[in-house]
Amino acid sequence: MAQYPLGPSVSLAAQLVILGLIALSMAFKGQKRFRAHGASMSLAVIIHSITIIAIMLPSFSAGIVPYISENPGNAIGLISLFHGVTGLLAWVLGIWLVASWHLSPSNEKCFKRGGAMRITLVVWMVSLILGILMYLNFYTAFLPL
Secondary structure (H helix, E strand, O other): OOOOOHHHHHHHHHHHHHHHHHHHHHHHHHOOOHHHHHHHHHHHHHHHHHHHHHHHHHHHHHHHHHHHHHOOOOHHHHHHHHHHHHHHHHHHHHHHHHHHHHHOOOOHHHHHOHHHHHHHHHHHHHHHHHHHHHHHHHHOOOOOO
8 A cells, every 4th residue: 555645645635625615616706695705715816825834845945846956957846846836826826815805995997807717716726736746746657757
């Protein structure tokens, strides 16, 4: 039986939970349940923030940065770097969107941020896919790059 490191496995599981929360949130939005949409996205950003601070940043600085330094131009090194950039961008955008929703007296301004929400979702999905590729490369034999 394969041994998978706890931190990255917990992080991956959390990202899949977040994906489920995003799907649920989109269903709420489609039903015009905007408060539930905002609350579920807030929960997604909170979970994402916890995994970034507790697992991803330490892992990136301890393992990925040295790996990229030793293997410049390597495919997985470039994937890791792009994952870090897109993940950080999605995190910052998510915090901004959730904070602006919580601080806004009405939902009107939220409707004007639909474009930013879609961009954030796309950037986060790119980061998620790259993170899955990294997990498969570093912790399984499924995708050796």
